[in-house]
Amino acid sequence: MEDQELTQEIKPPVSTKGPGRWLKENLFNTWYNTLLTCLALVFLFFAFKGFLTWAFTEAEWDVIPANFRLFMVGSYPKEQIWRVWNAIYILSVLMGLSAGLWGGLIFRFAVALSGVWFISALLPVELSTRGWCLGAIAMIAVSFFLGRGRTGLRPWILGGWILSFPVIMVVLRGFGENGVLTSNWGGLLLTLILAVVGIVVSFPLGVFLALCRQSNLPAIRWVSTTYIETVRGVPLITILFMGNVLIPIFMPGLDINQVLRMMIGITFFSAAYMAENVRGGLQGVPSGQHEAAQAVGLNYAQTTLFIVLPQALRSVIPAIVGQFIALFKDTSLVSIIGLIDLLGVAKSVIANPDWLGLQAEVYLFAAVIYFVFCYAMSYASQDIETDLGVGKH
Amino acid sequence: MAAQENALNDPIIICEDLHKWFDDFHVLKGITTSFQKGERAVICGPSGSGKSTFIRTLNRLEEHQRGTIIIDGVELTDDLRNINLIRQEVGMVFQQFNLFPHLTNLENITLGPIRVRKMAKSEAEAVALSLLERVDIADQAYKYPAEISGGQQQRVAIARALAMEPKIMLFDEPTSALDPEMISEVLDVMRELAHSGMTMLVVTHEMGFAREVADRIMFFDEGVVIEEAPPADFFDNPQHERTKLFISQTLQH
Numbered sequence: 113m114e115d116q117e118l119t120q121e122i123k124p125p126v127s128t129k130g131p132g133r134w135l136k137e138n139l140f141n142t143w144y145n146t147l148l149t150c151l152a153l154v155f156l157f158f159a160f161k162g163f164l165t166w167a168f169t170e171a172e173w174d175v176i177p178a179n180f181r182l183f184m185v186g187s188y189p190k191e192q193i194w195r196v197w198n199a200i201y202i203l204s205v206l207m208g209l210s211a212g213l214w215g216g217l218i219f220r221f222a223v224a225l226s227g228v229w230f231i232s233a234l235l236p237v238e239l240s241t242r243g244w245c246l247g248a249i250a251m252i253a254v255s256f257f258l259g260r261g262r263t264g265l266r267p268w269i270l271g272g273w274i275l276s277f278p279v280i281m282v283v284l285r286g287f288g289e290n291g292v293l294t295s296n297w298g299g300l301l302l303t304l305i306l307a308v309v310g311i312v313v314s315f316p317l318g319v320f321l322a323l324c325r326q327s328n329l330p331a332i333r334w335v336s337t338t339y340i341e342t343v344r345g346v347p348l349i350t351i352l353f354m355g356n357v358l359i360p361i362f363m364p365g366l367d368i369n370q371v372l373r374m375m376i377g378i379t380f381f382s383a384a385y386m387a388e389n390v391r392g393g394l395q396g397v398p399s400g401q402h403e404a405a406q407a408v409g410l411n412y413a414q415t416t417l418f419i420v421l422p423q424a425l426r427s428v429i430p431a432i433v434g435q436f437i438a439l440f441k442d443t444s445l446v447s448i449i450g451l452i453d454l455l456g457v458a459k460s461v462i463a464n465p466d467w468l469g470l471q472a473e474v475y476l477f478a479a480v481i482y483f484v485f486c487y488a489m490s491y492a493s494q495d496i497e498t499d500l501g502v503g504k505h
Numbered sequence: 506m507a508a509q510e511n512a513l514n515d516p517i518i519i520c521e522d523l524h525k526w527f528d529d530f531h532v533l534k535g536i537t538t539s540f541q542k543g544e545r546a547v548i549c550g551p552s553g554s555g556k557s558t559f560i561r562t563l564n565r566l567e568e569h570q571r572g573t574i575i576i577d578g579v580e581l582t583d584d585l586r587n588i589n590l591i592r593q594e595v596g597m598v599f600q601q602f603n604l605f606p607h608l609t610n611l612e613n614i615t616l617g618p619i620r621v622r623k624m625a626k627s628e629a630e631a632v633a634l635s636l637l638e639r640v641d642i643a644d645q646a647y648k649y650p651a652e653i654s655g656g657q658q659q660r661v662a663i664a665r666a667l668a669m670e671p672k673i674m675l676f677d678e679p680t681s682a683l684d685p686e687m688i689s690e691v692l693d694v695m696r697e698l699a700h701s702g703m704t705m706l707v708v709t710h711e712m713g714f715a716r717e718v719a720d721r722i723m724f725f726d727e728g729v730v731i732e733e734a735p736p737a738d739f740f741d742n743p744q745h746e747r748t749k750l751f752i753s754q755t756l757q758h
């Protein structure tokens with residue numbers, strides 16, 4: 113009994129961290145902080161008052177629902193819209209299955225997306241749209257329950273994600289005259305396609321370039337370095353203009369449409385920055401790691417794949433995701449070439465005489481959409497960092 | 506010494522006139538020696554004398570520019586196949602442990618067997634667990650290296666090397682980065698390994714360990730072996746002035 117008394121564990125002191133205490137410690141701890149807090153509150157009050165008054169009394173939000181289709185898909189023909197929904201359904205199934213298989217982050221995204229579809233279905237939209245929305249929820253839900261616990265499916269689903277890219281492109285494009293020409297792709301749809309293709313292709317390309325720049329073979333190192341430095345020395349907008357003009361000249365036989373040209377430009381541009389981010393991570397891996405891997409008998413490819421890249425990449429997740437976010441926003445530059453992406457739609461709506469003088473409403477709406485996607489990426493990056501135990505082990 | 510007598514004409518490592526330069530700096534200046542199967546050699550000498558460089562040339566972490574190295578009948582050349590073959594035969598333990606921080610202790614050990622020896626995962630894990638048992642830290646298998654002490658990390662590193670079933674183990678100052686109270690737990694493991702008949706080359710300043718375990722002590726100075734002898738002779742009857750000075754200095758501490 114006595115022994116037990118002696119070895120009884122001492123609990124750490126309870127930390128008292130309520131919101132009240134937080135306020136007191138951070139905002140009202142000294143007289144001048146209290147003063148600053150009050151001034152800031154007064155300022156915020158007036159700023160928000162102005163904004164809220166405008167938003168609820170003056171702003172003409174009709175412009176958004178009236179042009180909603182344009183914002184989402186540009187001039188994608190209405191009778192072909194089932195193609196977009198089919199693409200969404202492919203992704204919904206993959207997402208539901210992944211949510212069931214992995215849970216965590218992807219599960220939360222699946223729930224959030226279902227929420228978006230649910231709210232959309234409640235809005236005053238056409239009956240068919242409402243049906244498509246509810247169908248998407250059903251897809252996610254059903255595949256979630258199908259995927260749950262079947263860990264053996266994981267490699268298949270990963271393969272499915274990779275395969276989904278070309279499949280979705282074909283679904284969206286269709287064939288020949290019966291399909292939808294890429295010149296009709298627009299709005300958020302085009303923005304997302306450009307961004308996703310850019311991210312998914314530029315990431316491995318960037319890793320490859322970074323590895324080449326670290327190579328022992330001078331020729332490979334030189335080619336990679338030259339590429340990276342050249343691309344980084346030119347503004348994206350110039351590359352997009354050049355791609356638009358030069359790609360048809362260099363490959364006259366091939367019919368490379370404008371969307372594809374922009375994809376190539378964005379991807380090659382982003383890859384150069386990605387390579388530098390990854391190189392930063394590669395340099396942070398101590399030489400002892402290479403040596404230990406070699407001593408165990410791993411060859412170069414195995415050392416890179418299992419030892420160096422996992423450590424290098426996780427240490428530069430913030431920089432890499434920063435690059436993804438930059439790329440996402442940079443897709444808006446294609447509107448200068450004449451493609452009607454989300455920002456392009458915003459511009460054309462403002463130019464429409466029916467909706468004159470509504471810049472604030474339209475740009476605010478576009479800004480919110482950009483923000484939602486960028487924030488989702490940022491959120492995912494933080495979550496992945498916690499998951500991988502960055503800074504812990 | 507028994508091992509040495511049994512297998513006197515069965516050298517597993519042969520070095521002939523080994524030279525190594527870092528740019529213009531001549532680090533190894535003609536080392537000719539051989540090690541018998543089961544021999545335990547301790548390598549000592551002042552800082553910068555080329556001890557680490559020497560043992561690192563034996564598994565090609567450093568390239569030598571002149572002379573030959575033959576390990577278990579295979580000559581170390583630029584031929585990548587030979588290098589990979591030899592690395593599978595030769596395990597190495599580093600001063601800074603060099604565990605893979607993003608893998609658990611168990612994964613650190615199973616990586617080589619799975620990827621290099623193409624062993625099934627379940628089998629590799631069983632082997633790894635028994636090795637962790639052997640180095641007395643089976644309870645740390647599912648932790649990450651950063652979550653265990655330095656002495657435990659070094660024992661994981663030893664288990665990682667042993668998992669490849671090497672014929673030779675190289676140790677480069679395995680206890681120099683450890684707090685005093687952890688040194689003995691690592692030396693205990695090494696002692697056990699020595700008694701199991703493993704061929705071991707150990708760079709260390711632990712003279713007690715050297716005297717007890719070594720068949721031979723090699724003294725390096727400025728890139729050459731200036732004296733080598735069994736521990737009794739080496740400590741009690743050193744021939745070379747430089748060796749005498751080194752022994753008196755190290756035994757003072």
Ligand SMILES: Nc1ncnc2c1ncn2[C@@H]1O[C@H](COP(=O)(O)OP(=O)(O)OP(=O)(O)O)[C@@H](O)[C@H]1O
Pocket residue numbers: 527530532550551552553554555556557558559
């Ligand atoms: N990668 C390298 N490039 C250039 N010089 C090096 C390199 N590695 C080691 N050297 C030099 O070679 C010499 C021998 O180094 P080595 O590490 O083999 O010495 P050591 O005997 O192990 O010494 P210590 O007891 O300090 O570990 C030293 O002068 C060192 O500065």
Ligand SMILES: [Mg+2]
Pocket residue numbers: 556557558677678
């Ligand atoms: Mg050394």
